[in-house]
Amino acid sequence: MYSQGLDQPGESPAAAERDAAHEAHFLARVAAEEKIEPKDWMPEGYRRTLIRQISQHAHSEIVGMLPEGNWITRAPTLERKAILIAKVQDEGGHGAYLYGAAETLGAAREELIEQLLSGAAKYSSIFNYPTPTWADVGAIGWLVDGAAIMNQIPLCRCSYGPYARAMVRICREESFHQRQGFDIMLKLARGSGAQRRMAQGALDRWWWPSLMMFGPSDADSTHTGESVRWKIKRFTNDELRQKFVDLTVPQSEYLGLEVPDPELAWDEASGHYRFGSIDWREFHEVLRGNGPCNRERLAARRAAHDEGRWVREAAAAHAAKARA
């Protein structure tokens, strides 16, 4: 179905020449802000980068259902429970949109899911942290979804059409996630002393992991250069992280909560907040699978996948029988 599969590099001098011409045409289209669609010619590196990025993103949405799903049965009111169910359902939907976008590049959903379950694929480090209190659900919506939006809005203009279109839908829905989280934090911040302490505790736990969500600093990021040239990425990790800090600190002041960073200070000259250095060792440990909840999250995903197998098989058998 994907004709560019015929154009493997290095087949012959003629093929190499054809590839170079294709690549020049591709880069010109990208530079002119044209969208690349599934059956268009694209460099293999572009395809691989997109499959990796989109599937990691999809995995993050799917694993992201777990820390909040824990709280569905314990949400403090029926309304909060309904909201949380809707949010978690959205995350599942986002995962499905994204797997769909990855499939347009020739990846099979089952293989991508298999990579997640076997531990071969990565997902966002943030979902390997625990949610010990209700305030953590608020902090996830406010900070984690806030950081996600910051990352995702530029992706709506990504050069790959199906990914950009999925991101438009996701961003539209994600805004509700952030607001409901801030709303939880606001209620707690205006509540009793114990509730304020609970909110502060959640901010203390989620602040630094949220900053890590933007990925390694630009100096250490291996993929940034190429992704920017291909217009998959529009801003660097550090640019987006700075933007997030600048927008979030005033919100935390409004809540009357303290950002857990003694070095945080407004810098009049640059018009930005300066902030302390990130513990990259922790980030890499979590990515390597040694965060507080990595094993628990993957075990929960595997159990859900295994326990659902009979349903998938039964539905397929039923459809086969109906066709016969």
Add this chain to the structure above:
Amino acid sequence: MSDVRWPLWEVFVRSRSGLEHRHVGSLHATDARMAVEHARDLYTRREEGVSLWVVRSSEITASDPAEADALFAPARDKVYRHPSFYDIPPEVKTL
């Protein structure tokens, strides 16, 4: 850990009556009925539609982008199909 694979469907949503169905994305389902139900859950959680179409992806025949130039070339030299091709004297109204 090989798994049973469900076929891929393309989903089209009519956002309100008077508008055409528009492609919104794809999903996996075992049959047409499940595809409609999944499309409802996946693409219309916020009342985005009043009608859904689902089509097996394998049933769609697409033109080849590599052949697009040749395929669409016949229209390229027929500018007279556009009203702007014709110079109408300014005195002539409502034409």
